[in-house]
Amino acid sequence: MSYDTELVGIGVTDQFTVNIHSGDTFTRGTHEGYPVKFTGNREMGHCSADDHFDGIVEAINNDGTLTVVKRGWKKIAYSGTAPTAGRVKLEADGAGGVREDSSDGEEYLVGDVDTTNGTLTIWLG
DSSP states (O other): OOOOOOOTTOSOOEEEEEEEOTTOOOOTTTSTTOEEEEEETTEEEEOOTTOOOSEEEEEEOTTSEEEEEEEEEEEEEBOSSOOOSEEEEEEEOSSSSEEEOTTTOEEEEEEEEETTTTEEEEEEO
16 A cells, blocks of 8 residues: 655754855745755855755845745756665756765765656655
8 A cells, every 4th residue: 555645844844044155146946945055154046066065045034034944845947867775876957956976976865756847855864
């Protein structure tokens, strides 16, 4: 028997607020769910292709800051070949998602792969 379940929202979610890296632009309704990296003190920006990511954008705030999720289940777009559920090495793809990289990626637990929508649900932290 199979049940339709949703991992996002299950478990502890750690999030924090940081400044946006000067020179980077984040747009509400577009950049939520993008992987980001630390670029300076209390500052995060977009990831380039092959970057390890430090969190995923939860919200773009009116005051020019980002709310970033670092721990918990989070849905994110992927590119390339669909990974399988389980422990997978991932890196940023430079286009707002992630991709599998078995040699240089950082290991994450993938709980769901949605090939129809091109998303993964991963455990951060």
